[in-house]
Amino acid sequence: MKLITRNTDYALRALCYMSKQEGLVTVGQLVQKLDVPRPFMRKILQQLNKDKILESYKGQGGGFKLKISPKKIYMVEIMRVFQGPVGLNGCFLKKDVCPNKGKCVLRKKIRSIEEGMLEQLREITVASLVQH
Amino acid sequence: MKLITRNTDYALRALCYMSKQEGLVTVGQLVQKLDVPRPFMRKILQQLNKDKILESYKGQGGGFKLKISPKKIYMVEIMRVFQGPVGLNGCFLKKDVCPNKGKCVLRKKIRSIEEGMLEQLREITVASLVQH
């Protein structure tokens, strides 16, 4: 089971790297540092730019930099960008078929697991990943 | 993000239903009760049979019944049957490229979330799902 997908993973690493750099960072640098396919990395950064987590500068000497403080870049937000809303889906049967009618026990249990997960997840920021 | 897939879901419902029945239960009954495609339900039950969670009886008047007590049928086990080992995968980069070297912070955080999840998951049995 996957908590995060590759693009989320790569995005987080890129963000961590950038949080330690002063000026602009290019795709080329990241590709070299992180060993990720270049076009894939580009796509990821472009997405982060669209979502206002990065800002970009075109042309020679251009590149990317963080738009907001690493302390305010939450992992759940990055997950949301690349994986959609973060949470655990419930059951698949339509309500009127569910053997436990309205108060489905399974649903509740899953919901509770989800809560625990989110509680921990929400504390993770790029800043918290970088500090050692 | 999916905690459980459809076959796990359907399997759990089928098991819940069977835990409340005395004798044998046929695919036909389950299909009717749960509104799941018949061949899909068959496949699921056959799998549960292979994994010794159900026992089956062929021929006219045949069907399935639980092989072990609902108290001993753990949700994680059903998940394992249909989804493979339960847990959260870590990161994707090979170790020597990981920016945080050996002690990857992300990995640890994910591991911790996984622990919390498993702790809650391990308590769920078919019996615990049926009681209201």
Added chain:
DNA sequence: TGTTAATGATACCATATTAGTATCATTTGT
């Protein structure tokens, strides 16, 4: 002012996983 080095946008492709379907074989009660 033209070349070059960067990103922007977009469409496409490959692979894996999930969610089934279809079919034939086997068993067993009537």
Added chain:
DNA sequence: ACAAATGATACTAATATGGTATCATTAACA
């Protein structure tokens, strides 16, 4: 013998993931 059940197995469809490929745009700089 027939019908009603499961066993085994192979195939198919839909979706998500993990990318590639290409052309357009921008801006520094010689």
